[in-house]
Amino acid sequence: xxxxxxxxxxxxxxxxxxxxxxxxxxxxxxxxxxxxxxxxxxxxxxxxxxxxxxxxxxxxxxxxxxxxxxxxxxxxxxxxxxxxxxxxxxxxxxxxxxxxxxxxxxxxxxxxxxxxxxxxxxxxxxxxxxxxxxxxxxxxxxxxxxxxxxxxxxxxxxxxxxxxxxxxxxxxxxxxxxxxxxxxxxxxxxxxxxxxxxxxxxxxxxxxxxxxxxxxxxxxxxxxxxxxxxxxxxxxxxxxxxxxxxxxxxxxxxxxxxxxxxxxxxxxxxxxxxxxxxxxxxxxxxxxxxxxxxxxxxxxxxxxxxxxxxxxxxxxxxxxxxxxxxxxxxxxxxxxxxxxxxxxxx
Amino acid sequence: xxxxxxxxxxxxxxxxxxxxxxxxxxxxxxxxxxxxxxxxxxxxxxxxxxxxxxxxxxxxxxxxxxxxxxxxxxxxxxxxxxxxxxxxxxxxxxxxxxxxxxxxxxxxxxxxxxxxxxxxxxxxxxxxxxxxxxxxxxxxxxxxxxxxxxxxxxxxxxxxxxxxxxxxxxxxxxxxxxxxxxxxxxxxxxxxxxxxxxxxxxxxxxxxxxxxxxxxxxxxxxxxxxxxxxxxxxxxxxxxxxxxxxxxxxxxxxxxxxxxxxxxxxxxxxxxxxxxxxxxxxxxxxxxxxxxxxxxxxxxxxxxxxxxxxxxxxxxxxxxxxxxxxxxxxxxxxxxxxxxxxxxxx
DNA sequence: CATGTTTCGTAGAACGTTCTCCATTGTTAG
DNA sequence: CTAACAATGGAGAACGTTCTACGAAACATG
Numbered sequence: 001x002x003x004x005x006x007x008x009x010x011x012x013x014x015x016x017x018x019x020x021x022x023x024x025x026x027x028x029x030x031x032x033x034x035x036x037x038x039x040x041x042x043x044x045x046x047x048x049x050x051x052x053x054x055x056x057x058x059x060x061x062x063x064x065x066x067x068x069x070x071x072x073x074x075x076x077x078x079x080x081x082x083x084x085x086x087x088x089x090x091x092x093x094x095x096x097x098x099x100x101x102x103x104x105x106x107x108x109x110x111x112x113x114x115x116x117x118x119x120x121x122x123x124x125x126x127x128x129x130x131x132x133x134x135x136x137x138x139x140x141x142x143x144x145x146x147x148x149x150x151x152x153x154x155x156x157x158x159x160x161x162x163x164x165x166x167x168x169x170x171x172x173x174x175x176x177x178x179x180x181x182x183x184x185x186x187x188x189x190x191x192x193x194x195x196x197x198x199x200x201x202x203x204x205x206x207x208x209x210x211x212x213x214x215x216x217x218x219x220x221x222x223x224x225x226x227x228x229x230x231x232x233x234x235x236x237x238x239x240x241x242x243x244x245x246x247x248x249x250x251x252x253x254x255x256x257x258x259x260x261x262x263x264x265x266x267x268x269x270x271x272x273x274x275x276x277x278x279x280x281x282x283x284x285x286x287x288x289x290x291x292x293x294x295x296x297x298x299x300x301x302x303x304x305x306x307x308x309x310x311x312x313x314x315x316x317x318x319x320x321x322x323x324x325x326x327x328x329x330x331x332x333x334x335x336x337x338x339x340x341x342x343x344x345x346x
Numbered sequence: 347x348x349x350x351x352x353x354x355x356x357x358x359x360x361x362x363x364x365x366x367x368x369x370x371x372x373x374x375x376x377x378x379x380x381x382x383x384x385x386x387x388x389x390x391x392x393x394x395x396x397x398x399x400x401x402x403x404x405x406x407x408x409x410x411x412x413x414x415x416x417x418x419x420x421x422x423x424x425x426x427x428x429x430x431x432x433x434x435x436x437x438x439x440x441x442x443x444x445x446x447x448x449x450x451x452x453x454x455x456x457x458x459x460x461x462x463x464x465x466x467x468x469x470x471x472x473x474x475x476x477x478x479x480x481x482x483x484x485x486x487x488x489x490x491x492x493x494x495x496x497x498x499x500x501x502x503x504x505x506x507x508x509x510x511x512x513x514x515x516x517x518x519x520x521x522x523x524x525x526x527x528x529x530x531x532x533x534x535x536x537x538x539x540x541x542x543x544x545x546x547x548x549x550x551x552x553x554x555x556x557x558x559x560x561x562x563x564x565x566x567x568x569x570x571x572x573x574x575x576x577x578x579x580x581x582x583x584x585x586x587x588x589x590x591x592x593x594x595x596x597x598x599x600x601x602x603x604x605x606x607x608x609x610x611x612x613x614x615x616x617x618x619x620x621x622x623x624x625x626x627x628x629x630x631x632x633x634x635x636x637x638x639x640x641x642x643x644x645x646x647x648x649x650x651x652x653x654x655x656x657x658x659x660x661x662x663x664x665x666x667x668x669x670x671x672x673x674x675x676x677x678x679x680x681x682x683x684x685x686x687x688x689x690x691x692x
Numbered sequence: 693c694a695t696g697t698t699t700c701g702t703a704g705a706a707c708g709t710t711c712t713c714c715a716t717t718g719t720t721a722g
Numbered sequence: 723c724t725a726a727c728a729a730t731g732g733a734g735a736a737c738g739t740t741c742t743a744c745g746a747a748a749c750a751t752g
Contacts, residue, residue, distance in 0.1 A: 011708055022732045027710060035730055057467040058407030059708030062737040076431055082422040085449055098463045101447035103431055117444045121403040232637060265638045288634050291578065292611045357738055368702045373740060381700055405738030408707040
């Protein structure tokens with residue numbers, strides 16, 4: 001179709017011919033199945049190498065596995081996706097599995113379309129990162145293809161889940177700030193328009209974890225949550241509201257680093273020094289957080305571990321595990337320059 | 347294998363039975379092929395809807411197309427990949443094509459493995475973003491499957507290319523700085539270890555564009571290129587070297603925004619005010635560049651347009667275009683707070 | 693009315709695997 | 723020596739599409 005007509009692919013039949021055996025025998029060698037003598041295995045292997053044989057995934061899919069795992073991305077811009085992906089692929093090195101990513105967009109409809117597309121392509125299993133569909137929809141998908149869900153707290157019998165322990169993460173921040181002497185610690189959370197994820201969403205759990213931790217430290221009075229969005233603009237807007245309070249908070253815990261950046265901008269514009277007049281903490285420990293001019297205190301969720309765990313669970317599912325697993329990964333706090341003791345008397 | 351046994355997929359035969367026609371007829375309707383009466387089309391369509399039929403991609407792959415396009419990513423962390431992806435998927439909305447992303451890593455070997463995996467999965471075409479393999483390897487791939495290469499300047503008969511016009515981008519920066527009155531404008535570039543891409547790489551073209559533009563402005567004497575790497579650390583290191591020169595540059599043009607961030611850190615540590623003592627410009631216009639505390643002057647390459655163009659060219663190739671195309675997308679300069687007139691007398 | 697020409701619809705052979713039987717050959721037990 | 727069994731290899735039927743051939747019917751032309 002292009003320049004020269006494409007050379008025909010080397011098939012299992014070519015290998016069989018070369019090795020002087022049947023196609024069934026080649027298939028057995030390929031799959032490591034029972035009933036193959038060492039001599040035959042060697043012959044076939046040699047023939048495969050000589051011809052540069054590569055199994056045709058689509059043909060395999062007609063009967064058996066495709067050795068393809070899909071990862072549905074809900075937001076390609078989310079800065080810790082690369083970590084999760086690395087964790088997933090890292091775990092799969094040395095296996096025959098290949099990972100393909102599918103941009104699913106942020107709407108339930110487009111995510112469902114992407115998932116369907118993966119199922120149509122006979123993927124052996126699918127990892128869904130922060131999907132926004134309902135649990136019922138997820139369960140329905142799981143009857144067709146094994147799935148692992150990342151970033152949704154509710155567990156389900158039909159599939160496995162891997163989550164960052166957002167309650168712990170929120171507590172780490174509150175404890176750190178309380179230890180520094182802060183009393184009025186406010187929180188900025190993300191308001192979902194789509195209701196599908198609801199109380200299972202990371203932001204909801206972070207907010208709840210914040211409330212719990214505040215109460216545990218006897219700071220119930222200081223609880224103050226404003227719901228905007230996890231964007232720079234949302235953080236800015238939220239901080240403006242909080243800084244206009246009669247009793248201004250001395251610390252703001254943004255549920256995401258991007259929002260924390262907006263908080264920093266608001267503080268800058270209000271001529272408040274950070275951390276002198278206002279301490280700021282974020283969540284996710286994105287790359288920029290560690291850069292000098294920002295130096296943001298943040299909660300680090302280990303994307304590598306999350307990805308690797310998801311990959312392990314998915315392969316286990318594919319190989320036949322029935323029982324459902326919920327794996328919770330503990331985050332750590334990275335203290336940097338944006339948090340410090342509150343100024344003056346309380 | 348999991349809980350209930352998966353329900354058998356609805357096939358073309360089920361649809362044919364329901365509609366009271368042959369499977370061949372259903373296939374024709376599906377493909378929009380010639381020789382179908384309106385009545386029959388309606389019957390078949392109805393049956394498909396009632397049964398919730400979805401074509402099985404693997405089965406299609408055995409004979410025809412898979413309607414799957416692959417995008418090989420060389421670096422998942424690169425901040426303008428999301429733009430390119432959006433451009434690609436945006437262009438394909440409404441068509442039957444699905445896009446799947448493959449993390450190829452930064453080594454020729456792993457990228458080749460990913461590309462092979464995509465070919466094994468019978469993808470109809472592949473977009474390669476900044477691949478590091480040799481042109482010969484790319485040409486070899488192109489004989490098997492149509493490909494479009496993004497971010498490599500060399501053109502080839504076997505495949506199409508889409509590039510940002512890095513010569514123009516470099517000139518925009520140099521002209522802007524020269525207009526402000528700068529004479530000693532230094533450049534930080536990226537040193538490739540793998541030689542596969544060589545002079546075709548964006549960094550090489552940007553550096554060459556910088557040299558050309560400097561000469562064009564009569565500033566040949568001020569040409570000063572230091573090769574580190576396109577990372578925060580690389581930018582920092584490069585800036586340290588440049589700032590130690592006897593005649594210190596008054597402006598630094600970093601070949602990438604991440605490196606520019608490192609330059610800003612070095613300036614900060616050296617107690618130089620930006621842009622008072624040192625002007626800094628980057629390339630790529632990544633998200634953080636626009637944030638207030640950074641406010642980096644940068645060159646914006648329109649990832650959307652690049653992605654959309656690549657998708658268009660790929661589909662054209664698949665549909666049969668033979669002639670090779672090289673499409674160059676012009677970047678624009680976004681002037682922000684890190685560039686200004688040089689201080690004092692020259 | 694005989695003869696071409698469209699138009700519509702179907703049969704059935706691929707495509708490259710997997711995997712269930714089945715046949716053959718040794719080997720062991722009685 | 724025979725029966726039972728293990729080990730090895732092969733035949734051939736799927737799997738769900740696409741698409742080439744071909745037949746039948748409907749229509750147009752002389």
